[in-house]
Amino acid sequence: MFKKINLLMLALIVLISLLPAKAIKVAAAFNEGSAYQEGKYKETAQHPLGTSWSKNSQYESVNATKATEIFTATNRFTTNPLVDEDGTIYIGAVDQRTNKLYALDSGGNVKWSRDTSKPVKGMALYANGNLIYNDTKLNMIDVKNGKDVWNEPINIGANIQNGEGLFKGSPVIDKEGHIIIPHVNGIYVFNGNGSLLNYMPNSGNDNYKTNGVTIDNEGTIYHPNIFVKSFTLENNQLVKKYEDYSNSNSIQYDTITVLENGKIVFDVPRGPAKIINMKDQATIKLETGLGDMGVSKNTTVYNKDKSIYVPFESITSSYSGPFLLNKYNKEGELQWSQRMQYKIVSSPIIDLKGNVLVVEQVLGGPRYLTSISEDKKTNWSVKLPSTTTDTTDAIDPIPVITKDGSVIVAAHRSLFKVTGESNNPDDSNVVEPEPDPTPEPEEKPETKLITVFNETNKYDTSSFNNKSNNTVYEYTEKKDDWYKIITAPNHTKWINSTNVIEGELDDSEQTVSITRDSFGYSKPFFYSKKTDDILRKDTEVKTYGKIGDWYVTKVDGKNVWFNQDEIKLTTFAPNKLYKEPDLSTSTGGIAQPQTLNVKDIQITTNTDYWYKVQSWLGDVYTLGEQAGFGSIQTVSQSYNANDIKAFDTPFAETSSKTLNSEVTLVGKWQDWYKTSDNLWIKIQ
Incomplete structure (x- = not known):
């Protein structure tokens, strides 16, 4: 098994290395560095809102004449x-x-x-x-x-x-x-x-x-x-x-x-x-x-x-x-x-x-x-x-x-x-006529890289209703949580982002300081299977690759993924809040279902852990019942459900309804989708 995992990882790296090594350019954000929240605006546009805008530009002005x-x-x-x-x-x-x-x-x-x-x-x-x-x-x-x-x-x-x-x-x-x-x-x-x-x-x-x-x-x-x-x-x-x-x-x-x-x-x-x-x-x-x-x-x-x-x-x-x-x-x-x-x-x-x-x-x-x-x-x-x-x-x-x-x-x-x-x-008041536009030569679309970690379906359009089958690593367009990928010269398909991370794997070795207790995962996704490994705070780990916010290390010969970035905890049930990671220190406060900022994690085992979170009571601890990492992403698309089990929350043990009609998807959390009727479904 150890050899198979290493061979698969090597094959993935070789495949990616054959693709055009073009970095993804990230624009300076709308309110970057300010005390204003960075909303989901188009980052490369200039918005004169006059309200929720820092009025700091990402560009330098000319020496105007x-x-x-x-x-x-x-x-x-x-x-x-x-x-x-x-x-x-x-x-x-x-x-x-x-x-x-x-x-x-x-x-x-x-x-x-x-x-x-x-x-x-x-x-x-x-x-x-x-x-x-x-x-x-x-x-x-x-x-x-x-x-x-x-x-x-x-x-x-x-x-x-x-x-x-x-x-x-x-x-x-x-x-x-x-x-x-x-x-x-x-x-x-x-x-x-x-x-x-x-x-x-x-x-x-x-x-x-x-x-x-x-x-x-x-x-x-x-x-x-x-x-x-x-x-x-x-x-x-x-x-x-x-x-x-x-x-x-x-x-x-x-x-x-x-x-x-x-x-x-x-x-x-x-x-x-x-x-x-x-x-x-x-x-x-x-x-x-x-x-x-x-x-x-x-x-x-x-x-x-x-x-x-x-x-x-x-x-x-x-x-x-x-x-x-x-x-x-x-x-x-x-x-x-x-x-x-x-x-x-x-x-x-x-x-x-x-x-x-x-x-x-x-x-x-x-x-x-x-x-x-x-x-x-x-x-x-x-x-x-x-x-x-x-x-x-x-x-x-x-x-x-x-x-x-x-x-x-x-x-x-x-x-x-x-x-x-x-x-x-003398001609400061004259508007010079615009020259006739010169036709530009046809250009091929700019391509960027994504890495697919699971077997993933492909679609003819950015919709779950038009499934296709291919394997690719380049994309030219992103729409909500979909990527338009190149399957062959002059041929494209759409892939959903559930099993995808933008960019390519950096397989350079480095030593990473662990800033908080962290779970180990079989793949670089919070919904993937947890390994039996726990990376302890204030230790150092040798890593063999990084993509996005995820690092991969090896424990007993197997690949273990972990994340050290700032994380969110989304709860789907009321959670009691404690002053310390001890059941005898209750604050009396209860956090209703919401998304919380995680400041630290104290892990004893994979089934025994506490989250330190921000709340209206200050920094408190919670067990995170019916909760998981990541925030709910807004989406807007339709899906023709056919015998799909729907649940009241992603943690419900039994379904509350079977869907057999078109539904509107309005949210995504990990690999779950939320419908406009506040039900949760998984789409294979």
Whole structure:
């Protein structure tokens, strides 16, 4: 048996080595390194949400010399531009009293447009590349053609009656793929397929002017209205996190910026800015150094060092000055104050090098895009040469830095592209015509590597209903939990991700320090069979390969896989919580079914162990009854069930129903699928 295992492993490595050795390029994430949660957005797109967004760009801006007006709306823009990886610009507008959603190429030419029922107020690109937008109804569309993905938009009227939809601001996506958006009725949480997950009603005196929610990296959801409210999503239910924050200043718009560890920066438009510790409601006012100054636009926190940038204006003479851009450290101490020439009308945007970009505006006159360095130096300032005569913005302009360093910014009816190309000053208002596109030679799709550890079915489409048979290791496309693989030249099939890990096996030897007690597995999956081996904390193990987060070692001549990465524990039954790994130390608390962060594991045997987890009681211990590693992944697909046993949970001993019809799959945990009827099935 020992020889067979080694021969199989060797054969696998040889097969992989024959494939193109192309690494998978991982883009910098949407909120990477910040105190905001990294949701399931399309990572390579630039989203000007204005709410649950760090406003730190993954790209460095150009040394700008020229601004060109590339597109004009006949009335006004209703959103800031969202820029996709390929340069496509999505933007909401009102044109000749018709509400529009546009897709433009990087030069401002219309790729497609669609009429919307009301002005578009916010949008985001989901991880699968589809666009979610709010025009007081919520809808998901295919960006390739602007066609609907959901059967119909989500339309919820006031007081949950049928009628005109009343969603507010940008849809925000959490790390599990849930779509969270405020409404005049309260906060709604939807699955990625548009089905309702949960709803938290407003109290009778709530304000309806909010533009969205904000999620920090601990999963706290902040919702500013009359009060700053906070929630977490536990066991698919919205529950209160901290005590509501309120003061004498009414909260009328989104004025929340996440700092760190339960702290936020709270801005009052034309009023004070202050740091609030939501855990104890202690506050630190950000002093301006001048009297009669108030916040002009929302604050931004720099991911790198938590510096706080706040634009201020005079509250006695809004456009006469003085105008300030102030920098504070995370303790609220003023680091420097920069006098600006004009009023700042945008939230600060921070590029990859720490430069701060703001839009300034002259009273009754033009706007300027200005870049300030970390040490207060003005890098450049470029006039936005609008051909329209409007001076009042329907939106707060938010600059968007694109992959090539150019900056896209919307101001009332004009959409600008700011570049660093040299230019004759006399033609700054001339829009150069786009050259005719040159046909590009046909290219073969980029291929990446996956490793298949079990015998795995192949399918003709990304559906369990179209089974095929082949063996491959390259893929060109990923859709939800499916991979499109190459089975032969010019032939492709689909494979489900259940037995798959992206990348190729690194068979180099190394010594790994074990940071927590770990189970051994027969394959690199938590649902695979456990071996009799336990890897003990604070020991060192020689490993012979690594793929993803999994290492393989050898114990008594057999391969043993283990995982040392941060893990989640999903429970499907209530679990008692203990102060110590001892049944006599009960806290009296019970964790309802949910996903918990595991901080440590204490293993005696494969059937005798404790989990140390995070909870509302702090760090506690649980036995993990009816629980397993991994979180529930959101999926959206149909499946024609034929004599399939369904269970109430993946740990139920007997099935509760036999399925013989089409079902909708909405979740995946390990090798189990959850149906829209909250049943669990396995698909072979």
